[in-house]
Amino acid sequence: MSGAIQVRGLSRTFHTTVRRPGFAGALRSLVAPERVAKHAVSDITFDVDSGELLALLGPNGAGKSTTIKMLTGILTPSSGEARVAGVVPYQDRERNARNIGAVFGQRTQLWWDLPVRESFTILRDIYEVPKAEHSARLAEFDDLLALSSFWDTRVRHLSLGQRVRCDLAAALLHDPPVVFLDEPTIGMDVVVKEQVREFLRYQVEQRGRTVLLTTHDMTEVERLAERVVLVNHGRLVLDGTLDEIRRKFGSTWQVRATLTDPHTEVVALPGIAVVRREGARVVFGPDGSAAPTVHQALKSVIERYEVTDIALDEADLEDVMRAAYIQAEAV
Amino acid sequence: MSLKALRIVWRITLLNIRSSMEYRTEFLLNIAIGAIWQVSVIVFATVLLSRFTGMGGWDSSEVLLIPAIRMLAHGLMVLLLGRVHFIGRQIQEGKIDVYLLRPMPVHRQVQLAYFPTNAIGDLTVATGLMAGALGRSQLDWTAGRISYLVAAVVGGMLLEAALFTAVACAALRFPAADYWSGWLEELLGTFGSYPLNVLPRAVGGLLTYGLPLAFVAYFPAAVLTGHGHDTGIPYWLAAASPLLGVLAYLGSRLLWRWSLGKYTGVNG
Amino acid sequence: MATVPAWRAARVTPLGELHAPPRMTAVLLRLTVQVVLVASLWHGLYSRTGSTAGLDEGQAVTYAVLAVLASRIRQLDQYTGRDSVIQHMHYGTIVYWYLRPLPPQRYYALRAFGEQLYGFAWALAGYTVCLAAGVVDPPESAAVAGVFAVSLLLGQLVLYYVMLILDQLCFFTIRNNSAMLILIFAQNLLSGVYAPLWFFPDWFIRLSGFLPFQATLSVPLSIYIGRIGLADAAAQLAVQAGWVVVLALFTRWVWRQAARRVISQGG
Numbered sequence: 001m002s003g004a005i006q007v008r009g010l011s012r013t014f015h016t017t018v019r020r021p022g023f024a025g026a027l028r029s030l031v032a033p034e035r036v037a038k039h040a041v042s043d044i045t046f047d048v049d050s051g052e053l054l055a056l057l058g059p060n061g062a063g064k065s066t067t068i069k070m071l072t073g074i075l076t077p078s079s080g081e082a083r084v085a086g087v088v089p090y091q092d093r094e095r096n097a098r099n100i101g102a103v104f105g106q107r108t109q110l111w112w113d114l115p116v117r118e119s120f121t122i123l124r125d126i127y128e129v130p131k132a133e134h135s136a137r138l139a140e141f142d143d144l145l146a147l148s149s150f151w152d153t154r155v156r157h158l159s160l161g162q163r164v165r166c167d168l169a170a171a172l173l174h175d176p177p178v179v180f181l182d183e184p185t186i187g188m189d190v191v192v193k194e195q196v197r198e199f200l201r202y203q204v205e206q207r208g209r210t211v212l213l214t215t216h217d218m219t220e221v222e223r224l225a226e227r228v229v230l231v232n233h234g235r236l237v238l239d240g241t242l243d244e245i246r247r248k249f250g251s252t253w254q255v256r257a258t259l260t261d262p263h264t265e266v267v268a269l270p271g272i273a274v275v276r277r278e279g280a281r282v283v284f285g286p287d288g289s290a291a292p293t294v295h296q297a298l299k300s301v302i303e304r305y306e307v308t309d310i311a312l313d314e315a316d317l318e319d320v321m322r323a324a325y326i327q328a329e330a331v
Numbered sequence: 332m333s334l335k336a337l338r339i340v341w342r343i344t345l346l347n348i349r350s351s352m353e354y355r356t357e358f359l360l361n362i363a364i365g366a367i368w369q370v371s372v373i374v375f376a377t378v379l380l381s382r383f384t385g386m387g388g389w390d391s392s393e394v395l396l397i398p399a400i401r402m403l404a405h406g407l408m409v410l411l412l413g414r415v416h417f418i419g420r421q422i423q424e425g426k427i428d429v430y431l432l433r434p435m436p437v438h439r440q441v442q443l444a445y446f447p448t449n450a451i452g453d454l455t456v457a458t459g460l461m462a463g464a465l466g467r468s469q470l471d472w473t474a475g476r477i478s479y480l481v482a483a484v485v486g487g488m489l490l491e492a493a494l495f496t497a498v499a500c501a502a503l504r505f506p507a508a509d510y511w512s513g514w515l516e517e518l519l520g521t522f523g524s525y526p527l528n529v530l531p532r533a534v535g536g537l538l539t540y541g542l543p544l545a546f547v548a549y550f551p552a553a554v555l556t557g558h559g560h561d562t563g564i565p566y567w568l569a570a571a572s573p574l575l576g577v578l579a580y581l582g583s584r585l586l587w588r589w590s591l592g593k594y595t596g597v598n599g
Numbered sequence: 600m601a602t603v604p605a606w607r608a609a610r611v612t613p614l615g616e617l618h619a620p621p622r623m624t625a626v627l628l629r630l631t632v633q634v635v636l637v638a639s640l641w642h643g644l645y646s647r648t649g650s651t652a653g654l655d656e657g658q659a660v661t662y663a664v665l666a667v668l669a670s671r672i673r674q675l676d677q678y679t680g681r682d683s684v685i686q687h688m689h690y691g692t693i694v695y696w697y698l699r700p701l702p703p704q705r706y707y708a709l710r711a712f713g714e715q716l717y718g719f720a721w722a723l724a725g726y727t728v729c730l731a732a733g734v735v736d737p738p739e740s741a742a743v744a745g746v747f748a749v750s751l752l753l754g755q756l757v758l759y760y761v762m763l764i765l766d767q768l769c770f771f772t773i774r775n776n777s778a779m780l781i782l783i784f785a786q787n788l789l790s791g792v793y794a795p796l797w798f799f800p801d802w803f804i805r806l807s808g809f810l811p812f813q814a815t816l817s818v819p820l821s822i823y824i825g826r827i828g829l830a831d832a833a834a835q836l837a838v839q840a841g842w843v844v845v846l847a848l849f850t851r852w853v854w855r856q857a858a859r860r861v862i863s864q865g866g
Contacts, residue, residue: 074694076862090862097700109695112681113615125607126701154618156681364784371788378798382651383644507622514629521793522636529643534636 003047004178004210005054005071010080012041012066012234040066041234043080050177053204053211055225059325063234064214065104068180071212072102085178098127101171105183108155108167116151116158116166120173127174134173141169144199161192168199172209179203181213185220197223218317230324237324242317243293249324253294255284255301258309269300280308339435340443347446358448366452373398373460376524387526392467393556398524399457399464400480401548404487405519406453412492413450414442415499416516419509422502428596437591438584441499476555479573483551486573490547491519493579500583500590519544526553528563535563543579546572605701609713611682616717630671630725637663638734652797658824659795661735665820666792668725672718672755682710684766697861704854707766711759719755739825746832750819753839758815760846761786767850770857785810791817797826811842 018034041063048054056064069075071082073089073096082089089096110119124134142148145165150158158166164184172179181200185193197220203209204224215221221228221242228245230238238245254275259266262280273287284301286292292300294314302310352358376398380391387394409416421427421444430440470476494515501508527535527549539545545562550569553559559566616623641663645656654662687693696703729735738744765782787793789812796804796817807813818835821827827835 069694072694072698074697074862093697094700094702097698100698102695102698104691104694107690107692107694109692109698111611111615114611114618118610118614122605122607122611123699126605126699126706128604128700368784371784371793374799374803378794378800379644382798383648385647386644507619510622510625518636522640525640525643529646530636530639531643534639 004050004052004085005048005212006081006083007044007046007067007071008081010041010044010067010070010082011039011078012063012070012075013078014038014040039234041070041077041231044231044234044236046229046236046239048210048212050210051204051208052227053200053213053224055221055228056212056214056231057221057228057321058214058231058237062231064231065182066234067231068102068182068212068214072100072180073097098174099176100178100180101174101176102180103164103167103171103182103184105186106160106164108163109170110155110163110166112155115154116147119155119166119170120151123170123173129174133175137173137175138169141172141199144202145169145195161188164188165192165196165199168196172203176209178210179212181211181215183215184213185215185217193217193220200224218321222317232325245324246317246320247293249320249327253286253297254313255294255297256311256313257282257284257301257305257307260306260308264305266305269297269304272297272300336435336439340439343443344446347443351446351448361448362452362455364449364452366456368449368453370456373456387529388561389526389556389558390469392464392469393552393558394526395460395464395467396552396556397526397548399461400483400487400552401519401523402453402457403461403484404491404547406450406457407484407488408491408495409447409453410450411488412442413447413495414444415492415495416512417509418499419502419506419512422506422509425596427503427594431594438587470556479551480555482573483548483555486576487547487551488576489580490543490572490576493576493583494519494542494544496580496583496587500586503590503594515542518542519547523547523549525549526558528561532563539564543575546575605706605709608701608706608709609716611710612714613717626671626721630667630721633667634664634725634729634734637667652795653826654795654797654824657736658826662791662795662820662824662826664729664735665726665823666816668722668729669751669816669820670787670792671722671725672715672758683769685769688769693861697858703858704851707763708759711762715755715759736824738823742829743822743825746829746836747819747823750822750832750836750839753836753843754815754819756843757811757839757846758786760843760850761811761815763850764846764853767853767857770853770860786812786815789813789817790815791820795821795826797821811846814839814842 015035015037018036044063044067046054056067058064066075070077071084071089073093076090084096085099087096087099089100110116111122120134120138124131129137138147142151145168147165147169150162151166153162155163155166168181168184185196188196200211200213201224204211213220213224225242227239227241229236230245238248240248255272259280259282266274266277266282268274268287269284271287271292272284274282275285276283284297286297294312298310298312301307351361376395380386380394384391414421418441421441426444427437430437433440465472495512498508498512498515501511522538523544527538527545530538535545550559550562550564550572553562554566554570554572559569562569616626638660641660642656645659649655681690684693687696696706699706726735730737738747761782768782789796789807789810791813796807796813807817818827818839822829822832822835
């Protein structure tokens with residue numbers, strides 16, 4: 001039973017020198033620098049199964065990028081252990097490199113002065129991908145990302161959306177089983193975002209790749225991820241499905257029902273409270289204890305009462321995450 | 332520039348100096364670089380002067396006046412107007428777009444982008460060289476000569492600034508034009524310090540009318556040392572070098588304003 | 600071993616240049632003007648002097664023009680390609696160097712090799728034109744030409760390592776412009792690009808003998824013009840080779856430190 005990514009008690013501490021103000025302070029810093037430790041990641045444990053897409057979420061500075069850097073082998077952890085496709089990335093960087101593909105947000109790995117296709121060729125060479133395989137994969141990526149309309153353009157002349165699509169293709173050209181994406185869709189327009197999501201879904205579902213994704217775009221999380229890991233201040237706050245997160249932090253759904261008989265007596269159901277009632281119109285909400293999911297609540301209401309009309313307001317994921325981040329802050 | 336604007340400029344400059352002192356090793360190294368760089372020019376010039384005496388019919392104490400004027404003008408240019416030199420980077424980073432949003436002339440903001448620490452070293456050495464050149468000089472330094480020398484340094488500074496501003500204007504449209512900026516500096520450094528009549532007429536002409544670097548130091552020095560009649564151009568033109576510097580600079584600022592009006596931004 | 604893996608990384612510079620014809624025109628123009636100016640300057644300087652510092656007019660002009668051509672071999676505007684170490688550190692893209700199954704030092708070496716080869720093509724073309732036009736003198740004998748070729752190759756290796764050290768510096772301080780400028784300056788002055796080292800005072804020549812810079816350009820060019828005779832050439836070649844070994848070991852060690860730094864800071 002081995003996940004594609006295994007993380008056990010991973011921690012990383014950075015040491016920085018405090019800069020004291022003023023000339024005397026600068027001189028003191030020079031002679032006796034004061035070092036402070038910053039725990040960027042502390043004791044994180046999680047697994048990602050083969051062929052699973054996991055979203056690593058958290059506010060800015062939560063430790064997401066540091067985690068990804070350790071899993072890609074760029075950064076050595078202070079303690080703990082990680083394995084990616086069976087390889088310890090920071091101990092066997094080059095072997096790990098063949099197993100993974102990575103895109104770091106807006107940082108491009110393409111060669112600025114060359115047409116994109118030349119970059120692909122150089123990468124083919126570096127990863128020693130057979131020619132036929134390379135062409136086939138490129139054709140496949142072109143189908144999904146519509147690259148051929150601009151792949152003869154020099155990178156410096158590409159728009160952001162075009163460049164990130166090329167970077168995605170570049171990261172996957174050597175057919176890596178594991179892919180790391182650090183905010184890949186940042187700053188892209190909705191059409192391109194959708195294209196990229198479609199591409200990622202295809203890579204996970206059809207090609208069986210394992211993807212670890214960080215993003216601040218909750219629509220993306222909803223469209224792509226079954227499971228999320230939430231970190232804050234370098235600690236793991238939650239590891240679960242979107243529903244679990246909703247249940248824990250997003251108890252803000254409401255079910256609005258219009259009863260057939262306005263005189264029906266309405267009582268609270270297990271976990272469901274009556275928020276408001278105006279004649280035939282009743283609004284149900286979670287009662288704060290073991291609140292059911294919005295779907296369970298919907299089902300209970302319909303089973304219990306006769307209604308002519310029913311609608312639900314679900315707090316969107318963004319509200320949920322806001323609640324989660326704030327709550328995690330308070331911990 | 333109003334008094335208020337001047338105060339702002341002064342305050343930002345002080346901030347720039349302080350921020351460049353934040354990295355003190357870098358700060359001191361920068362001063363050192365300016366100095367080392369110029370010292371090497373002096374070593375080079377003196378090496379050549381001792382090896383090739385009577386260069387172009389000039390006495391070596393007279394030749395020394397050329398690099399002295401040029402370097403002092405250059406140091407002042409770097410200190411006061413030098414930021415147009417590395418403007419390519421500011422353009423590529425999209426800084427111009429930011430400047431355009433602020434209620435201050437773009438050119439002034441370009442100049443206030445950072446403090447040119449290396450100018451301190453440049454100027455120190457240039458002052459030393461000028462002192463040395465004046466000390467060795469056998470000329471009679473009348474009030475008229477001294478005023479002309481001052482005018483020549485200021486004119487040389489403005490002319491050099493005008494050349495770099497013109498390249499900067501091109502860079503606004505084609506950021507790659509910054510490439511020429513490096514070459515321009517190399518040319519000024521290499522050929523600005525000799526009596527240009529050692530060169531063939533055609534080449535001298537190129538450095539007079541093509542790239543007017545002869546007007547920075549060579550012509551004014553020729554006028555001061557009495558070689559003004561055998562420079563290959565009319566005496567009055569050589570004598571008017573400082574004025575040409577002023578005109579060139581004003582022209583370059585008009586060009587700058589025009590180019591800024593055509594500025595379309597950098598993509599990406 | 601049939602092919603060097605990832606050899607295509609060597610194509611980056613030439614391809615980038617070929618895709619930017621204005622840049623090539625600029626290089627051609629600059630090279631032409633610089634050669635004409637330098638040649639006429641040295642002719643002019645020598646017009647009243649027969650021979651100085653053991654160099655006559657022909658030797659001095661040949662030296663100066665060859666120096667202009669040779670400095671073309673590795674003097675591209677690397678910033679436009681955004682593939683210099685300092686830019687990768689600035690943009691954070693250095694991480695990709697460590698994310699590939701190709702060691703960064705090999706990638707760097709391949710890139711530099713392509714660049715130097717491309718520059719060499721320019722220098723060779725320029726040399727051919729200058730030789731045909733009589734701007735430079737041909738080498739005195741086939742033996743001189745041969746020794747010069749070996750010395751030039753060694754010189755290019757030393758130059759490669761000097762440039763590498765400049766780039767490696769960027770791994771340790773982002774703000775190292777001044778240190779860079781000092782090194783570039785030392786390279787230009789002490790390799791004899793500005794003026795043949797022979798013109799400088801004795802103490803200066805002796806000082807530069809302890810530094811690697813003169814091995815890059817001054818030695819091969821002096822062999823070419825005959826200022827270093829074939830009898831003394833062997834010793835000079837040995838010194839060059841010595842620098843190659845020393846710098847190779849040193850830069851290897853720095854690569855390891857750089858990797859450690861990236862791995863501990865995360866790029």
